[in-house]
Amino acid sequence: MIKPVEPSTRSDLVSYPIRDIVVEAKKLERSGTKMLYLNIGDPAPYGFKPPKHIIEAVREALADARYTGYAPSEGDPQLREEIAKYEGVEPQDVFVTSGLSEGIDFLFNALVDPGRNILLPLPSYPLYLTKQRLAYGPLEFYNCDENYEPDLDDMRKKITQYTKAILVINPNNPTGKVYSRKTLEGIVNIAGEYGLPIISDDAYEHIVFTEEYVNLRKIAKDVPLVSGNSLSKNYVYPGARVGYLAFHGDKWDGVKAAVQRLCNQRLSVNWEMQRGYLAALRGGLDHVKEFNKTIRQNLDVLMKRVEETEGLQVVRPGGAFYAFIKVESKKWKNDWAFVRELLKHGVVVVPGSASGPVNGVYFRVVFLPSADIINKAFDIISRVV
Ligand SMILES: Cc1ncc(COP(=O)(O)O)c(C=O)c1O
Structure with missing residues (x-):
């Protein structure tokens, strides 16, 4: 009998949790949960285009x-x-x-x-x-x-x-x-x-x-x-x-x-x-200035929502399009437990431990989505926290 083909043990060392979380989100989406994606470090799905x-x-x-x-x-x-x-x-x-x-x-x-x-x-x-x-x-x-x-x-x-x-x-x-x-x-x-x-x-x-x-x-x-x-x-x-x-x-x-x-x-x-x-x-950087102006407005919305939510802490980002948010509530065993609960409620974020062995429960969100989506997502996040 021909046995299944074994992958290398070396390939076990490869992981990219930012994409792994999407697999779980897609599964839930197929079974009918509507998803708000705050996980993707890519401007294109949020409507931004190259100049x-x-x-x-x-x-x-x-x-x-x-x-x-x-x-x-x-x-x-x-x-x-x-x-x-x-x-x-x-x-x-x-x-x-x-x-x-x-x-x-x-x-x-x-x-x-x-x-x-x-x-x-x-x-x-x-x-x-x-x-x-x-x-x-x-x-x-x-x-x-x-x-x-x-x-x-x-x-x-x-x-x-x-x-x-x-x-x-x-x-x-x-x-x-x-x-x-x-x-x-x-x-x-x-x-x-x-x-x-x-x-x-x-x-x-x-x-x-x-x-x-x-x-x-x-x-x-x-x-x-x-x-x-x-x-x-x-x-x-x-x-x-x-x-x-x-x-x-x-x-x-x-x-x-x-x-x-x-x-x-x-x-x-x-x-x-x-x-x-x-x-x-x-070609210069005019389009980047426009891009920055838009996402900065999204960031203002995000910061307001985080500050209003008891149990969340964040340091205001000065660049890129990510915020790394700390969950202070003791309710969560680890970041995956929190992130999976959010998934069930239709919000996709990245667990902090994807970025290394950080001390505490963190998650990463992008502020590329519109203010409307950020607000909808934080309506859910503030309930789950
Ligand atoms: C900090 C950092 N470095 C490198 C990369 C890789 O970027 P790319 O391969 O698209 O140039 C990324 C992509 O998200 C990143 O966030």
Whole structure:
């Protein structure tokens, strides 16, 4: 008899709870529960569209036979040049990837041997946890304080001989926190002291509502820095699947050679979409300003509802489109119990533990949906809490 085909044990290490929750929601939806989705970190389902000049550039590229072959593995030369100008590096320091997700995958492959790790923020974007597990190294996190700023004393304590780099996500997913200059300078000083490079995840660089936003590329001095970015959120075009890694400083030759090999083995990134990214970088940020204005109004509604609900606590996000909300009621065994109860009542959110072993019951919501949907969802959340 032929036995069922066994998956690898390694594949058990892969999880992405943000999408797992959707499977449960869809099941309930099929049996008739109406769902309000506050879980999706994607502007498109909430009616936001990429700006016309980017779509037009993609359309033109689709009609142009020059872009029907494999693109150069490290990226379209003009796009690399434009990114290099933006980042303040040389074109050969830039590698175009299939979304920043692939860039993160390449960084782990190029940097982290088994037993080693990248020091992650807690809470963190879940992909980093999975990649760290797949690297067969210890998951280590630095804590954030009650204001969601990185705790620098804790960061020092968590650095070991196995640490290969420090990750900073600013603005942060899932907290929406925009870090202060003082904190960022502190991180640069620690990295310098321990001789560690910094990975700066800039996926939400332009989605900022605070006065003060500082990008690490401006203050990293001689600390080796790699900036990761993408078309997905900053230009409201996640389906394009284009991102990049930009290496700052002269200490990266070995890693860049490794990333080049990783680029070569997957041949190339969709060329038409790279032309879209080129148009995005040349086209300015007017549409992002509009986008920010709209979601900021949604955020005001969300904040009011959270503040009015007894048993919920949140730190006002300064950027991105997420709020990380604490449930103070002792009623819930854990975040999944709370999130599943909300699901039964038709509200989909992400459990806090998707972002790492946070202490307490948290959930993440997006403020991309309209005020009406946020209000309807909070009518339910405030009853369930
Ligand atoms: C912090 C952060 N980094 C990276 C990514 C990956 O983005 P993409 O692969 O769409 O560029 C995301 C997506 O949600 C994110 O939130």
